[in-house]
Amino acid sequence: xxxxxxxxxxxxxxxxxxxxxxxxxxxxxxxxxxxxxxxxxxxxxxxxxxxxxxxxxxxxxxxxxxxxxxxxxxxxxxxxxxxxxxxxxxxxxxxxxxxxxxxxxxxxxxxxxxxxxxxxxxxxxxxxxxxxxxxxxxxxxxxxxxxxxxxxxxxxxxxxxxxxxxxxxxxxxxxxxxxxxxxxxxxxxxxxxxxxxxxxxxxxxxxxxxxxxxxxxxxxxxxxxxxxxxxxxxxxxxxxxxxxxxxxxxxxxxxxxxxxxxxxxxxxxxxxxxxxxxxxxxxxxxxxxxxxxxxxxxxxxxxxxxxxxxxxxxxxxxxxxxxxxxxxxxxxxxxxxxxxxxxxxxxx
Amino acid sequence: xxxxxxxxxxxxxxxxxxxxxxxxxxxxxxxxxxxxxxxxxxxxxxxxxxxxxxxxxxxxxxxxxxxxxxxxxxxxxxxxxxxxxxxxxxxxxxxxxxxxxxxxxxxxxxxxxxxxxxxxxxxxxxxxxxxxxxxxxxxxxxxxxxxxxxxxxxxxxxxxxxxxxxxxxxxxxxxxxxxxxxxxxxxxxxxxxxxxxxxxxxxxxxxxxxxxxxxxxxxxxxxxxxxxxxxxxxxxxxxxxxxxxxxxxxxxxxxxxxxxx
Numbered sequence: 001x002x003x004x005x006x007x008x009x010x011x012x013x014x015x016x017x018x019x020x021x022x023x024x025x026x027x028x029x030x031x032x033x034x035x036x037x038x039x040x041x042x043x044x045x046x047x048x049x050x051x052x053x054x055x056x057x058x059x060x061x062x063x064x065x066x067x068x069x070x071x072x073x074x075x076x077x078x079x080x081x082x083x084x085x086x087x088x089x090x091x092x093x094x095x096x097x098x099x100x101x102x103x104x105x106x107x108x109x110x111x112x113x114x115x116x117x118x119x120x121x122x123x124x125x126x127x128x129x130x131x132x133x134x135x136x137x138x139x140x141x142x143x144x145x146x147x148x149x150x151x152x153x154x155x156x157x158x159x160x161x162x163x164x165x166x167x168x169x170x171x172x173x174x175x176x177x178x179x180x181x182x183x184x185x186x187x188x189x190x191x192x193x194x195x196x197x198x199x200x201x202x203x204x205x206x207x208x209x210x211x212x213x214x215x216x217x218x219x220x221x222x223x224x225x226x227x228x229x230x231x232x233x234x235x236x237x238x239x240x241x242x243x244x245x246x247x248x249x250x251x252x253x254x255x256x257x258x259x260x261x262x263x264x265x266x267x268x269x270x271x272x273x274x275x276x277x278x279x280x281x282x283x284x285x286x287x288x289x290x291x292x293x294x295x296x297x298x299x300x301x302x303x304x305x306x307x308x309x310x311x312x313x314x315x316x317x318x319x320x321x322x323x324x325x326x327x328x329x330x331x332x333x334x335x336x337x338x339x340x341x342x343x344x345x346x347x348x
Numbered sequence: 349x350x351x352x353x354x355x356x357x358x359x360x361x362x363x364x365x366x367x368x369x370x371x372x373x374x375x376x377x378x379x380x381x382x383x384x385x386x387x388x389x390x391x392x393x394x395x396x397x398x399x400x401x402x403x404x405x406x407x408x409x410x411x412x413x414x415x416x417x418x419x420x421x422x423x424x425x426x427x428x429x430x431x432x433x434x435x436x437x438x439x440x441x442x443x444x445x446x447x448x449x450x451x452x453x454x455x456x457x458x459x460x461x462x463x464x465x466x467x468x469x470x471x472x473x474x475x476x477x478x479x480x481x482x483x484x485x486x487x488x489x490x491x492x493x494x495x496x497x498x499x500x501x502x503x504x505x506x507x508x509x510x511x512x513x514x515x516x517x518x519x520x521x522x523x524x525x526x527x528x529x530x531x532x533x534x535x536x537x538x539x540x541x542x543x544x545x546x547x548x549x550x551x552x553x554x555x556x557x558x559x560x561x562x563x564x565x566x567x568x569x570x571x572x573x574x575x576x577x578x579x580x581x582x583x584x585x586x587x588x589x590x591x592x593x594x595x596x597x598x599x600x601x602x603x604x605x606x607x608x609x
Contacts, residue, residue: 050507051510052507073512074513075511079508081504081507083501085501085504085508087508088527089526098514098522099512102509103513143508147511147512150513156511
């Protein structure tokens with residue numbers, strides 16, 4: 001049963017439509033991410049759930065109760081902002097206690113809850129610090145504790161890590177996930193970072209131009225993208241023009257070379273998408289398909305080495321692990337790209 | 349480098365002399381109230397004059413009313429404009445410049461003309477004087493509050509407080525006002541300074557204010573006006589000192605430690 005339910009949400013700003021017919025059900029305790037580029041409507045949708053924006057049309061239900069017309073301070077929804085939004089005039093302790101004080105908790109209960117929250121974020125010794133006396137990562141952890149302290153029904157996070165550097169981002173994202181699991185709170189997370197969405201979420205909503213492109217688990221979104229946009233938005237992808245020879249069997253013609261995909265496939269002109277990590281150099285019994293090309297560049301990416309292979313009019317990326325035994329052909333030499341038919345994503 | 353620093357000190361001292369020499373001259377002059385000796389005679393005469401206390405307390409009351417009414421009118425309006433009507437900012441900005449463009453004498457005649465008869469017969473009420481003072485101090489109140497609102501993430505803070513269950517009253521008194529302490533104090537003291545020394549409105553509306561009293565003293569006496577000038581300087585400096593005192597420890601929201609741990 002859905003805990004957070006959005007039905008046909010529409011949000012217009014003047015003549016511009018920011019969110020269009022957005023319908024989604026989120027289960028209790030689920031970690032859902034809204035993923036998309038700038039201006040795709042993900043933050044607007046989050047703000048409608050929080051009560052900061054009024055939907056032009058549609059309804060929002062939390063725990064079965066209609067909340068579309070409730071003001072933000074009556075929704076029982078905790079929010080973490082990109083720029084932390086800690087109250088500068090209050091210490092960490094007072095920031096965390098603010099929501100509890102507003103709700104009229106007893107002083108002893110507030111103290112107990114604040115201690116609990118400080119322990120949760122491992123910041124007991126920062127109790128009396130002011131926001132300007134802490135780093136960005138520390139401030140965001142306090143913001144998370146502040147949002148969780150009043151025990152909200154739903155936790156909303158609006159790109160909470162985008163102002164932090166890469167290392168802190170990775171660490172904090174693991175912390176957020178651990179805390180979310182520990183508290184079992186239904187969470188909606190807005191991000192434009194696919195790695196963040198893939199690593200954190202139970203399910204992901206990929207959005208474009210105010211509409212949902214696909215809803216699915218990270219595995220589904222990555223391995224079975226619903227369309228070319230999702231496929232190209234998530235991860236690196238080789239997209240090749242292909243002509244279908246036999247739609248039922250999945251036989252294609254790519255750059256004049258035959259490729260077998262899992263049939264049936266749409267007929268006519270299609271797009272063949274191949275993930276770089278699904279491709280390998282040379283021939284292998286498990287690879288039904290071979291594409292011939294010429295190695296034009298080798299890009300070192302640390303744990304991964306990316307080979308750029310020219311196949312007529314297109315270039316194909318092939319990723320291989322950087323192992324001590326890795327032997328690569330020299331740039332300019334002819335190579336063969338092998339891949340199984342399961343690696344072929346065929347889209348209209 | 350040393351040469352450039354030398355010039356900096358030169359201009360600094362020139363500026364300081366420009367301000368301090370007349371002040372020192374006025375102070376020394378104010379001490380010559382008694383022939384042949386330096387004394388605070390002029391000051392004691394000022395304090396002994398019942399009109400000094402009367403006019404000062406009247407202006408003080410008017411200043412308090414102006415500050416309370418001016419901020420009560422301007423602050424919520426500006427918060428609303430910052431949050432909900434950012435397009436109206438240029439209109440407010442233009443309005444805030446009007447008191448610089450319209451001379452006080454024109455303003456006071458306008459006020460008298462409109463508020464002398466029904467339905468708003470306020471010409472004999474000090475409220476009309478307060479209304480005029482609010483108009484005169486509006487540019488200063490506006491700018492001080494605007495600077496305060498710009499210096500904080502008003503939208504983020506109000507939304508964070510809202511999501512934690514706070515209503516507008518709590519947000520205003522627990523979040524917005526404490527974070528605008530310095531700018532509000534600036535607005536308060538600037539308004540106070542303007543009202544205490546204002547002449548035109550008080551004279552034209554015939555109220556026994558401190559401004560007209562100082563003008564009268566300057567016309568009829570020699571040493572007492574100098575003493576009054578020094579007293580008003582001390583008052584202003586005292587207020588600026590209070591702003592500095594109140595703003596201690598307020599450092600904005602920058603991450604003082606740097607980095608992102």
